[in-house]
Every structure is written in C-alpha cells, then in structure tokens.
Amino acid sequence: MATRTPSKTPRRKAPTRNTKKQPQRTSFLSSSLFFKMVMFFGVAVVLYSQRGVFARYLGFVTDKIVYAEARSMPIDKVLDTHIEKSFGIDVSEYQDKISWDKVKEIEGGYPIEFVFVRATAGSNKTDKKFKRYWKKAKEKGFIVGAYHYYRPNENSLEQAENFIKNVTLVEGDFPPVLDIEKLPKTQSIDRLKVGLKRWLETVQAHYGVKPIIYSSESYYEDFLKDDFEDCPFWIANYTAFYKKIDSEWSIWQLTENGKVHGINTDVDINIYNGNSVQMKELLIK
Structure with missing residues (x-):
C-alpha cells in the first residue's frame, strides 16, 4: 500500500x-x-405627541402665561387683572393663630369677601380649628363655605356622614365642598369616581344643593371634567397667570403664598369668577 504524504x-x-x-x-x-x-x-x-399631558404635570400650559413668569408675577398684579371680581381665602388648622379682628384684606388692599374653612378629612377627622374659625368668619360678615378633604382609600359614605354631622349650612353660605387631590392606592380610577359620586349624592341629598368640587387643574382635566361636568368647580393652579378664567370654573385658587394681616402664616388666595352679585347665584338659597 502506498503511503500518502500529508499535505501542509x-x-x-x-x-x-x-x-x-x-x-x-x-x-x-x-x-x-x-x-x-x-x-x-x-x-x-x-x-x-403627548406634550400637552406632560405640560400639565410640569405646570406648563400652552395657551396662557405660565410657570417662570407666573411664579415671579406679584400676587397684586394678578388681582389687579381681576379687580372687578370677588376675592377670598381658605383656612384650616394649619393657620394656627388667626387674629380675626385684623382680617380684612389681602396684602395690597384687596378686600376679602369670602372664607372657606376646612371642616373634615376622611371618615373620622374633624379640623381642630373648624368650629372656632367658622364662627369667627361669620361674625366678621364674610360669606363662608366648608370643605371636606377626601381620602380616596376610605369609605365614601362614612366620609360623607363625617362632614354632615359636623357642618350646618344655612341660606347665604356656599354649598358644601369636596376637596379631591390624591389618586387611590388600593382601587382603580373608575372605583374612585364611584366613591366621589356617592359622597356628592349623599351630601346633596342632605343639604339640598349640588356640592362644589375642589381640585388641581391637571386632576380636573384628567379625571373629573368629563364625569362631573354638572358640578361647580374650584380649581387650583399656582403656575399659570390667567388673564381670563375658564368659564367652567366658579373659583380659581391662584396661590398658596398669600399674605393677610392677622394671619401669621401664608394663606391660599382665591378669585370668584364673577362679581359680588354674580357670586350670590352660587350660594345656598
């Protein structure tokens, strides 16, 4: 047999x-x-494509003077723009000591016509200063309103009963106010809306008047506007300067940093979207 030479x-x-x-x-x-x-x-x-959504949560809205300019805009300039409207404040136990005899005007000489006072929160809390501030505000001749801070993860009917048992409203007062600011942790948005409607219906049945809903502008736009359109709205936006307040808003809360003689802490400032005569149309009759 021949031997192959291995190839390299x-x-x-x-x-x-x-x-x-x-x-x-x-x-x-x-x-x-x-x-x-x-x-x-x-x-x-x-x-x-989603710039509008992000804008709201960042405090920017494209059709108004916003954020950077608004944050530096003196409060009196905003109030001057709406000088024909009615101005008011809202208070709670966080305004610890109020000298009601001195409470007359927002800094700059803008007369206070109305005062909202926090009454209750959740299913069992009563604001520590509610009874005193409610009495004093009425004695001073302010138009008054009471609000309930809604806790999304607590029973809505128990929250309604908490408000009802602590608040007596009469002719000339503002309708009851539901303050909703938080998103639920243990339920869906749909279930949250069911709870809100139960609170509103229970309170309306008791007082005989449709309640006002308070919330931020972004919360209102995203979760409330379409489902509660028949309610008066009180909207908070501190980052925009409205030369014209949305016609769907009854009240605009423009800042939480207002100054009022007689109140040692900062206070929320509100503008009713109309004059004193028009505001009476919203009050309990």
Missing part, C-alpha cells in the same frame, strides 16, 4: 482574514446605528 496546512494570512471580516462588522454597526436612530426619533415623536 497553509498559513492563515492575517490581512486576508481582516479584509474578509471587515465588511460584516461595518454592516452590523450600520444596522445598530440605524436602530438607535429609529428608536430616538420614535421616542421624540411620542414625547411631542
């Missing part, structure tokens, strides 16, 4: 190998770059 293994040429692999690497990098560019532009399109 040829040397691999490094340049040849690199030359063959280089086009594949270039193709991969190009694909990766293309993918990243597509992702970037995709995200950009989504962000742009």
Whole structure:
C-alpha cells in the first residue's frame, strides 16, 4: 500500500482574514446605528405627541402665561387683572393663630369677601380649628363655605356622614365642598369616581344643593371634567397667570403664598369668577 504524504496546512494570512471580516462588522454597526436612530426619533415623536399631558404635570400650559413668569408675577398684579371680581381665602388648622379682628384684606388692599374653612378629612377627622374659625368668619360678615378633604382609600359614605354631622349650612353660605387631590392606592380610577359620586349624592341629598368640587387643574382635566361636568368647580393652579378664567370654573385658587394681616402664616388666595352679585347665584338659597 502506498503511503500518502500529508499535505501542509497553509498559513492563515492575517490581512486576508481582516479584509474578509471587515465588511460584516461595518454592516452590523450600520444596522445598530440605524436602530438607535429609529428608536430616538420614535421616542421624540411620542414625547411631542403627548406634550400637552406632560405640560400639565410640569405646570406648563400652552395657551396662557405660565410657570417662570407666573411664579415671579406679584400676587397684586394678578388681582389687579381681576379687580372687578370677588376675592377670598381658605383656612384650616394649619393657620394656627388667626387674629380675626385684623382680617380684612389681602396684602395690597384687596378686600376679602369670602372664607372657606376646612371642616373634615376622611371618615373620622374633624379640623381642630373648624368650629372656632367658622364662627369667627361669620361674625366678621364674610360669606363662608366648608370643605371636606377626601381620602380616596376610605369609605365614601362614612366620609360623607363625617362632614354632615359636623357642618350646618344655612341660606347665604356656599354649598358644601369636596376637596379631591390624591389618586387611590388600593382601587382603580373608575372605583374612585364611584366613591366621589356617592359622597356628592349623599351630601346633596342632605343639604339640598349640588356640592362644589375642589381640585388641581391637571386632576380636573384628567379625571373629573368629563364625569362631573354638572358640578361647580374650584380649581387650583399656582403656575399659570390667567388673564381670563375658564368659564367652567366658579373659583380659581391662584396661590398658596398669600399674605393677610392677622394671619401669621401664608394663606391660599382665591378669585370668584364673577362679581359680588354674580357670586350670590352660587350660594345656598
């Protein structure tokens, strides 16, 4: 049998190998770059399309003078713009000591016509200063209103009963107010709305008048506007300067940093979207 001479293994040429692999690497990098560019532009399109939503939560709204300018806008300039309207404040136990004999005007000489006082919170809390502040505000001749701070994760009917047993309203007072600011932790938004409606219906049946709903503008736009459109709204937005208040709002809370002689802490300032005569249309008859 003949013996085969084993063939020699040829040397691999490094340049040849690199030359063959280089086009594949270039193709991969190009694909990766293309993918990243597509992702970037995709995200950009989504962000742009949702700019209105992000704007609300960041405190920006495109159809009004907003945030940076509004935050530096002196309160008296805002009030001057709405000088024909009625002004008021809202207080709670957080305004620890109030010298009611001195409470007359918002700093700058703007007369206070109405005062809202927190009455209750959740299913069992009563504001420590409610009875005193309610009595003093009435003695001073202010138009008064009472509000309930709603806790989304507590029973709505128990919360309504808590308000009813602590608040007596008469002719000339504001309707009861439901203050909703928080999102629920243990229930859906739909269930939250069911609870809010139960509170509103129970309280309306007791006092014979449709309650006012208080909330922030973003909360109002996203969760309340479409389902509770038949209620008067009291809306808080501290980051926008409205030259014209939305016609769907009865009251605009423009700042939490107001100054009032007789109140040692900052206080919320509110503008009723109308004059004194028009405001009487909202009051209990």
